[in-house]
Amino acid sequence: MTQRRVVFAAGLGCALLVAACQNDVLNSPRVPAYQGGTMFQRYVAMGNSITAGFQSGGINDSTQRQSYAVLIGGVMGGNRFYYPSLNSFGCPPPFTNIFTGARVGGAGITGTTCLFRSPNIPPYLSNVAVPGAETIDIMNNGPTPGTHSNPLTQLFLGGRTQVQVMMAAQPTFVSAWIGNNDLLGAAQAGDTTLATDTALFRAEYAKMLDSINATGAGAVLIAVGLGHLANNVVLPFFSSGTTWFGAISSGAFAPAPISVAANCAPPRGDTVLVSFAYGFGLVATASGGTPVTLDCTAPPVIEPAETRFFATLQLKYNAIIQGEATARGFAYTDSVNVMMDSLAAALPAGSQFRPFPNVGAACSTFPFGAAFSCDGIHPSTATQQLIARKIVRAINAKYGSAIPNIP
Amino acid sequence: MQRLVWHVLVLFAGLPALLPAQGFGIYEQGTCAMGRAGTGVAAPCADGSAIFFNPAGLAGLKGGRATLGVTLLDVQGGFTDDLSQQKTKLDDPLLAIPQVYVAYGVTSKLGVGLGLFAPYGLQTRWPLTFDGRFAGYDNILRSVYIQPTVAYQVTPWLSLGGGLDIVLGKVELNQRLDLAAAPVPTALVPVPPGSPPVLFGQFGIAPGTDFANAHLEATKTTVAGHFGAIARVTDRLSFGARYLMQAKFEYSGTATFTQVPTGLIIPADIAVGALTIPAGTPVDAFLNAPPLSLFDPTSGVFRTQAVTTTIRNPAQLALGVAYKIANGWTVLGDYQRTWWNSFNELDIIFPQDASGLLDRKLFERYDNTNGFRVGAEWARDAKWTFRGGYLRHQGAAPDETVTPLLPEGARNEVTAGFTLKLSRGLTADVAYQYIRQNDRRGRTREALFNQVPNTLLNHGVYDFHAHLFGVSLGYAF
Numbered sequence: 001m002t003q004r005r006v007v008f009a010a011g012l013g014c015a016l017l018v019a020a021c022q023n024d025v026l027n028s029p030r031v032p033a034y035q036g037g038t039m040f041q042r043y044v045a046m047g048n049s050i051t052a053g054f055q056s057g058g059i060n061d062s063t064q065r066q067s068y069a070v071l072i073g074g075v076m077g078g079n080r081f082y083y084p085s086l087n088s089f090g091c092p093p094p095f096t097n098i099f100t101g102a103r104v105g106g107a108g109i110t111g112t113t114c115l116f117r118s119p120n121i122p123p124y125l126s127n128v129a130v131p132g133a134e135t136i137d138i139m140n141n142g143p144t145p146g147t148h149s150n151p152l153t154q155l156f157l158g159g160r161t162q163v164q165v166m167m168a169a170q171p172t173f174v175s176a177w178i179g180n181n182d183l184l185g186a187a188q189a190g191d192t193t194l195a196t197d198t199a200l201f202r203a204e205y206a207k208m209l210d211s212i213n214a215t216g217a218g219a220v221l222i223a224v225g226l227g228h229l230a231n232n233v234v235l236p237f238f239s240s241g242t243t244w245f246g247a248i249s250s251g252a253f254a255p256a257p258i259s260v261a262a263n264c265a266p267p268r269g270d271t272v273l274v275s276f277a278y279g280f281g282l283v284a285t286a287s288g289g290t291p292v293t294l295d296c297t298a299p300p301v302i303e304p305a306e307t308r309f310f311a312t313l314q315l316k317y318n319a320i321i322q323g324e325a326t327a328r329g330f331a332y333t334d335s336v337n338v339m340m341d342s343l344a345a346a347l348p349a350g351s352q353f354r355p356f357p358n359v360g361a362a363c364s365t366f367p368f369g370a371a372f373s374c375d376g377i378h379p380s381t382a383t384q385q386l387i388a389r390k391i392v393r394a395i396n397a398k399y400g401s402a403i404p405n406i407p
Numbered sequence: 408m409q410r411l412v413w414h415v416l417v418l419f420a421g422l423p424a425l426l427p428a429q430g431f432g433i434y435e436q437g438t439c440a441m442g443r444a445g446t447g448v449a450a451p452c453a454d455g456s457a458i459f460f461n462p463a464g465l466a467g468l469k470g471g472r473a474t475l476g477v478t479l480l481d482v483q484g485g486f487t488d489d490l491s492q493q494k495t496k497l498d499d500p501l502l503a504i505p506q507v508y509v510a511y512g513v514t515s516k517l518g519v520g521l522g523l524f525a526p527y528g529l530q531t532r533w534p535l536t537f538d539g540r541f542a543g544y545d546n547i548l549r550s551v552y553i554q555p556t557v558a559y560q561v562t563p564w565l566s567l568g569g570g571l572d573i574v575l576g577k578v579e580l581n582q583r584l585d586l587a588a589a590p591v592p593t594a595l596v597p598v599p600p601g602s603p604p605v606l607f608g609q610f611g612i613a614p615g616t617d618f619a620n621a622h623l624e625a626t627k628t629t630v631a632g633h634f635g636a637i638a639r640v641t642d643r644l645s646f647g648a649r650y651l652m653q654a655k656f657e658y659s660g661t662a663t664f665t666q667v668p669t670g671l672i673i674p675a676d677i678a679v680g681a682l683t684i685p686a687g688t689p690v691d692a693f694l695n696a697p698p699l700s701l702f703d704p705t706s707g708v709f710r711t712q713a714v715t716t717t718i719r720n721p722a723q724l725a726l727g728v729a730y731k732i733a734n735g736w737t738v739l740g741d742y743q744r745t746w747w748n749s750f751n752e753l754d755i756i757f758p759q760d761a762s763g764l765l766d767r768k769l770f771e772r773y774d775n776t777n778g779f780r781v782g783a784e785w786a787r788d789a790k791w792t793f794r795g796g797y798l799r800h801q802g803a804a805p806d807e808t809v810t811p812l813l814p815e816g817a818r819n820e821v822t823a824g825f826t827l828k829l830s831r832g833l834t835a836d837v838a839y840q841y842i843r844q845n846d847r848r849g850r851t852r853e854a855l856f857n858q859v860p861n862t863l864l865n866h867g868v869y870d871f872h873a874h875l876f877g878v879s880l881g882y883a884f
Contacts, residue, residue, distance in 0.1 A: 042490070079490050084611070087609075114678065116605060116609040116610060117608070117609040117610070117611065118609070119603065119605070119606055119608075119609055121587055121588075121606065121608035121609070121614055122614075123490070123614055123866075124490075124613075124614075125613075141672065141674035142674040142675050142686050142687070143672075143674065143675075143686040143687040147674075149674035149675040149686065150675050151675055151676070151677045151678075153674045153675055154610060154611050154673060154674055154675060154677050155609075155610060155611045155677075156611055157611055157613075157674075158587075158608075158610065158611030158612040158613050158616070158671065159611070159612070159669075159671030159672055159673065159674060159690060160613060160671070165613070168613070170491055
């Protein structure tokens with residue numbers, strides 16, 4: 001009888017014990033529920049100004065949120081996508097009118113204005129892209145020679161490199177869109193020797209991919225460019241010599257004492273590119289009363305042979321990227337360039353890629369065309385959205401996943 | 408004897424305990440009582456541990472008792488981060504909690520004794536890779552109670568007892584400082600009045616960038632009292648109660664800081680207020696050179712300096728009942744109330760720091776707790792006695808205060824033990840206790856700028872369990 005009581009008491013005790021040991025309701029990390037979603041639990045984006053969300057010659061929290069990377073991170077539905085949010089008005093604040101130099105924030109705000117990051121410091125960064133970054137900058141910071149660090153490198157990465165910050169985030173998936181500045185910087189200077197040679201590009205790009213491989217993450221590699229140069233699709237930041245010849249000859253900038261050389265006239269002028277910064281720099285000088293002449297043989301004007309060089313270089317870069325993607329089993333997409341080609345060709349002519357900016361127009365009216373923000377280089381909000389859609393499709397096609405569409 | 412007492416004190420001072428009871432309370436103060444889940448307010452063990460479990464239990468003692476025991480703690484636990492799903496394990500070594508009790512029955516009614524025990528204390532040690540290192544990676548809170556005790560049998564059924572506790576307190580906190588969360592001196596980057604200072608994190612410094620190690624250490628001795636009563640209603644049934652007073656420590660000690668290299672380099676010229684930091688400047692050099700000079704031994708914010716804080720060991724009340732069934736069986740039940748609400752805010756003050764940057768206010772806001780214990784004892788014969796028990800108690804820390812310093816919660820514990828009479832005056836006690844704490848959500852960091860924390864800061868789960876082994880030798884004289 002005593003033994004029974006002891007057994008009964010022990011049984012009751014165990015039941016109480018089990019009942020009492022219920023744990024609190026505990027959260028678990030967000031695992032996307034769609035097909036293949038596990039791979040996208042933690043997404044990290046590497047790149048340059050386009051990925052960072054630079055628009056209209058500046059960057060702030062508002063433009064950062066428009067980045068294709070933020071949009072993709074949102075629909076992937078994994079852990080929160082953190083970007084290095086800048087305090088208003090930005091660093092530097094975007095233009096509201098590039099022709100007057102007015103920027104968000106109004107009077108007193110200049111191109112050197114740089115506000116710090118938001119005090120809400122995220123635990124890790126998902127968008128590690130830095131404006132101005134070239135391929136070498138993915139694994140190197142200034143003051144190492146050959147690098148292109150700037151104040152945003154410090155504000156976004158805090159002395160670490162993109163690769164270090166990417167790895168610290170322990171990604172399950174990475175997008176990499178790097179190489180545009182390896183070409184663009186040289187193009188803006190009209191100097192092909194400033195472009196990253198393919199050997200260095202290949203080496204630095206491979207190092208970046210080695211680091212991604214080390215994390216075990218999947219990846220999508222995005223082709224260099226915003227349109228195929230080989231298809232004569234160029235950023236609206238550049239206008240043809242012919243266009244400038246016509247504008248100056250017709251007195252568009254009168255009474256400023258600006259003239260144009262005959263070497264800008266067609267047919268040669270059709271294959272010569274004059275950057276906005278150079279052309280309007282001359283206009284500004286002339287407006288100050290100093291006579292100037294646009295000569296389409298002098299740097300930084302891009303002459304036909306140089307145009308062909310950059311077009312070929314873009315193809316070489318992208319062949320390297322595609323080869324690496326194939327070898328490593330990563331997704332590769334050139335669909336953004338294809339899409340931009342289409343936008344450049346879209347009617348009405350000039351609505352997406354204006355051949356010459358709408359001089360004096362406020363940024364809200366897209367003086368470089370609807371595809372671009374108010375600097376003629378960086379995609380507009382709408383284009384960022386289109387880019388995000390293209391990249392999501394490329395990822396789904398490669399990995400058989402079902403990441404939802406960008407709304 | 409004096410030498411022995413000194414050695415025991417040294418042993419206490421060197422071996423603090425980790426979390427065996429709610430809050431930073433420790434209830435494993437005797438191997439015999441441990442075997443029956445700590446019950447014994449109404450019928451303390453005859454090993455002198457009544458000095459802790461109920462001072463009134465010394466009344467009626469025949470002859471003398473001396474007991475020396477130790478409880479070994481094998482603590483397992485860790486923190487699993489929500490996002491990374493990586494678990495960081497506690498880095499605690501095998502810990503030991505000693506107890507010493509000496510008691511003597513002066514007359515048939517009067518008993519006296521002296522006990523050394525540690526009813527409050529903690530040690531949490533985390534690896535330096537753990538994000539919680541910024542809250543504290545090696546934290547020790549130690550209270551050694553030296554309690555001379557006297558008890559008297561007022562009537563045949565009622566005994567009263569009490570003791571004066573001389574409490575030796577020590578607190579030690581080791582933590583890393585995160586540059587990302589460190590404020591930039593307003594002399595460098597002014598902010599509007601009332602606004603929080605700019606953080607180095609706003610200059611891109613990543614969270615988790617160690618730049619300094621802080622060591623805070625302070626001691627204080629205080630006094631408290633411990634009282635008890637036992638009512639023997641019948642030969643079989645008795646009730647007991649005891650009350651341990653709150654002990655308040657106004658600690659005063661020293662804080663020392665050492666610089667931890669970040670290895671970071673400023674990649675490009677950057678303007679910080681009126682100052683432009685040139686590209687290539689090592690962050691470590693920037694922190695330790697004018698105008699900051701953070702680690703200057705005479706004027707730096709992080710120079711060695713005084714630190715004060717106040718901690719209260721809470722009062723506790725225990726009520727119990729014991730009933731002798733038959734055939735050597737006794738069942739016991741205890742209830743304990745601990746007034747943890749006295750552990751509300753922890754102000755860590757650096758009186759010599761004019762900047763005020765170092766002062767910390769930790770909002771603990773503990774809740775009062777209730778604990779329930781049931782135990783049974785079977786004296787099989789004159790040589791062997793067996794024990795078992797179960798206890799459950801609530802967690803003292805509210806949901807917003809589950810931190811690396813003390814990630815505690817509600818617990819369930821089972822115990823077993825036995826006494827073996829080795830010879831006429833010598834007995835040995837052995838006990839085992841398993842502690843299982845419910846998994847609990849918590850955080851690794853304190854809120855910035857001494858703000859009141861909330862559960863939104865919680866970003867992971869603490870788990871904890873422990874195996875306790877108790878052994879003691881008792882001598883009757």
